[in-house]
Amino acid sequence: MLTKRIIPCLDVKDGRVVKGINFLRLKDAGDPIECAYLYAQEGADEIVYLDITASIEKRGVMLEVVRRTAENVFIPLTVGGGIRGLKDIEDLLRYGADKVSINTAGVQNPSLVEEGVKEFGSQCIVIAIDARRTGAAERAQWEVVIYGGRKPTGLDVLEWAKQVEDLGAGEILLTSMDRDGTEQGYDLELTREVSERVSIPIIASGGAGTLEHLYQALTQGKADAVLAASIFHYGKFSIYEAKEYLKAKGIAVRE
Amino acid sequence: MERRIALIDYGLGNIRSVSKALEKAGAYVKVTADSKEIVKAEGVVLPGVGAFERGARNLLTLSLTSLLPRLIREGKAFLGICLGLQLLFERSEESREWKGLGVLKGEVRRFEPCEGLKVPHMGWNKIKVKKRKEKGMFTGVLEEEAYFYFVHSYYVIPQEEDIVLATADYGKEFVCAVAKGRLWGVQFHPEKSGKVGLEVLKNFLSLC
Numbered sequence: 001m002l003t004k005r006i007i008p009c010l011d012v013k014d015g016r017v018v019k020g021i022n023f024l025r026l027k028d029a030g031d032p033i034e035c036a037y038l039y040a041q042e043g044a045d046e047i048v049y050l051d052i053t054a055s056i057e058k059r060g061v062m063l064e065v066v067r068r069t070a071e072n073v074f075i076p077l078t079v080g081g082g083i084r085g086l087k088d089i090e091d092l093l094r095y096g097a098d099k100v101s102i103n104t105a106g107v108q109n110p111s112l113v114e115e116g117v118k119e120f121g122s123q124c125i126v127i128a129i130d131a132r133r134t135g136a137a138e139r140a141q142w143e144v145v146i147y148g149g150r151k152p153t154g155l156d157v158l159e160w161a162k163q164v165e166d167l168g169a170g171e172i173l174l175t176s177m178d179r180d181g182t183e184q185g186y187d188l189e190l191t192r193e194v195s196e197r198v199s200i201p202i203i204a205s206g207g208a209g210t211l212e213h214l215y216q217a218l219t220q221g222k223a224d225a226v227l228a229a230s231i232f233h234y235g236k237f238s239i240y241e242a243k244e245y246l247k248a249k250g251i252a253v254r255e
Numbered sequence: 256m257e258r259r260i261a262l263i264d265y266g267l268g269n270i271r272s273v274s275k276a277l278e279k280a281g282a283y284v285k286v287t288a289d290s291k292e293i294v295k296a297e298g299v300v301l302p303g304v305g306a307f308e309r310g311a312r313n314l315l316t317l318s319l320t321s322l323l324p325r326l327i328r329e330g331k332a333f334l335g336i337c338l339g340l341q342l343l344f345e346r347s348e349e350s351r352e353w354k355g356l357g358v359l360k361g362e363v364r365r366f367e368p369c370e371g372l373k374v375p376h377m378g379w380n381k382i383k384v385k386k387r388k389e390k391g392m393f394t395g396v397l398e399e400e401a402y403f404y405f406v407h408s409y410y411v412i413p414q415e416e417d418i419v420l421a422t423a424d425y426g427k428e429f430v431c432a433v434a435k436g437r438l439w440g441v442q443f444h445p446e447k448s449g450k451v452g453l454e455v456l457k458n459f460l461s462l463c
Contacts, residue, residue, distance in 0.1 A: 001424055003379045003402065040449065045379055045404075071275050076404060076447050096271040098447060121268065121305030123375055123406040170375055170406070199368035201377050224373060254379040254402040 003254045004218045005045035005225035006242055007203060008232045010035055012081075013052045015061040032065050036073045039232070042239040045254060047073065048101070048173075048227060051081030052148075059088075063095045070096025080128055080173070089116050093124060101173055103128040104146040107153055107160070110167060117168030126203075127164040128173040131157040131190055140189055149177045157190070158197050165198040172198065173227065176206040183209025183230065191221030203227050211237060211245040218251055258463045261296035262286045263323075265313040267338060268304035269446070276446035280456035288317045298463035299323070299331055302446075303338035304406070307363065308350035310338050324358050332437045332463040337407060340433070340440035344411055359433065359440075360414035372426045375408045382421045382431055382443070391462060392432070392439055393421065396454040403443035403452065405431070410442060437462070 011018040016030045028034055036047045047069075051062045059082065069077055079092050080101030089100050106113045106127055116125045130149050135141030142157035161172055174194055176187035186207045195202045204223035208214060208231050217223045231237050237245075243253045260282040264270055270286060277284045277300065285292050293299055301323070303310050314320050327333050335343050344355045347363035355363070368374040379402040384393050393401075403423075410429040413419060420439075421432035431442040439459060445452035 001381065002376065002405075003381075005378050067271075070271055074272075074276055074279065074447060074452060075449050076406075076444075093269065094271065096269070096275065098269055098272060118306075122408065123304050123377070124268075171377060199373055200375070201373045224378065 001252050003045075003252045004223075004246070005203075006043075006214070006239055006246075006253070007046045007048055007225055007227045008039045008044050008239065009048040009050060009205070009227050009229045011050050011052050011229070012062065012065060014058055015065050018052065033068045033072055036069050036077070039239060040073045040075050043243055043254070044075065044239045045225070046076040046078060048078045048080065051079065053082065063091055066092060066095040066097050078126055080126070085112065086115055086119060089120060089124075093120060099124045099126050099170070101126040101128045103130065106164065107144060107146050107155065110163065113164055113167040113169055122168050122170040125169050126171050126173050127169040128175065129157060129160060129194075130175050130177050131187070132177040133187075133190075140193075142190055145177060149180075158193060161194045161198050165200050169200060171201040171203060171224075173203045173205055179207025180205075181230075182207055185209065185213040186217040186221055186223075186226070188216055188221040191217055191223050195222040195224075201225065211242055214242055215246055215249055215251065218246070257281060257283050258297045258460045259283045259285065259295070260298045260300055260460070260463070261293040262300045262302065263293065263319070264288050265303070265310065265317055265319065267310055267313065268302060270302060273300065273302040273336065273446045276453060277456055277460075280453050280460055282456075282460050288319065290318065290322050293319075293322065294326065297332065298460065299326060299333045301333070301335045301339035301342065303336065303342070305338060306349065307338065307341060307347040307355070307409070308353045310342050311350065311353035311355060314342065314356070320356065324356050327358050327438050330437050332459070333439065334459050335438075335440035336446070337442060337444060340442055341409060341411055343438070343440055344413070347409060349409055358438065359418065359435065361412050363409045363411050365409050366426065369426070375406055376425045377406045379403065379448075380405050380423045380425065380443075382423045384421045384432075385419050391420070391434055392441075392455050392458045394458050396451045396458075401451045403431075403441075403445070403448040405443045407442060411440075
């Protein structure tokens with residue numbers, strides 16, 4: 001039986017982890033490779049790097065991080081942030097990423113998704129969707145926002161999710177902008193609606209504050225995987241503890 | 256002893272991940288599409304993620320379509336990973352025009368998405384080894400529960416039942432590892448399956 005995945009996410013800027021990980025065991029909490037390695041040891045099922053490097057000149061730094069990660073970490077690595085074209089995808093994959101996550105560029109140019117799939121295969125094209133609630137509480141709707149949550153698009157999240165599936169995307173990384181950073185739990189309604197709409201895997205993101213939240217996303221939210229940052233980074237819980245918790249509640253996880 | 260492995264670069268997928276994992280497992284890796292290098296190697300690995308058609312076409316373009324089956328027939332240690340496994344078969348539902356290498360009898364079919372069954376099959380799944388006596392590649396790794404990382408929409412259906420080495424369950428039981436002589440193929444990604452994945456690669460190297 002396929003297990004549910006626990007995926008820690010690291011924000012990387014200019015080759016350094018932002019909001020450094022609060023673990024005593026790390027020599028250099030700002031080194032993404034060391035963090036990724038530790039997470040892999042703890043039982044993380046995949047690692048996500050989100051590159052928030054602002055300047056284009058420094059993009060090469062991320063490739064170097066990816067290269068070194070691929071030499072030390074033998075679980076799947078997804079890299080997102082700042083992907084504009086096929087060349088960016090190719091570079092990241094060549095340097096050792098297993099998947100790339102495309103957000104803004106996919107909305108602006110859906111053919112990039114299609115071409116990426118054709119060129120590199122569905123399995124490595126992840127579409128990141130940042131969703132913000134717009135509808136009334138009793139009839140929820142969500143809008144796709146781009147540029148790191150700064151620019152609304154008018155695009156309906158469910159429609160867009162269906163569209164990227166048709167374009168061949170391999171999975172969807174779905175972030176609730178309303179919940180992101182709140183530690184109030186994932187937007188379960190959003191997660192469930194998207195998961196039921198498409199037949200590709202959904203990674204729930206945004207809002208994890210407790211282990212119960214992970215459980216809810218995987219059950220009520222019908223997510224295939226959960227992504228979290230701060231609950232793992234600050235040592236509140238280890239990946240191992242998260243898995244033990246989920247296992248005790250009857251969720252199939254990789255031990 | 257360090258094994259010299261030819262890792263076939265035919266323009267598909269995560270060649271670097273496979274290369275690094277093989278090195279970690281103790282191989283000397285030559286990433287190549289050059290027939291001389293491939294012939295010289297003690298073992299050959301055909302990796303690959305992506306579309307069947309593109310894989311088959313690239314192998315043809317690189318003049319590997321007859322070389323690889325010949326080496327396999329001659330008993331060269333050979334490992335196909337993911338698409339590299341699927342390409343060993345005769346044909347795939349994914350492409351009508353393009354045939355596989357036909358080294359193994361059978362075909363490749365797509366998972367049908369249905370309630371609770373997402374396609375691609377993506378993530379960590381537990382495998383069940385069939386041939387208890389000659390575990391070969393799985394020596395030592397299956398005493399404990401072993402999960403491997405999968406990402407694929409198609410799966411192989413071998414005609415010869417005795418080549419089935421392991422299966423996994425996704426909606427139904429499907430074949431995720433085959434062995435025939437010195438030819439092995441796995442649907443999962445040992446290069447992305449952490450410690451157990453590296454064990455499998457080490458075992459492959461020891462069989463080279």
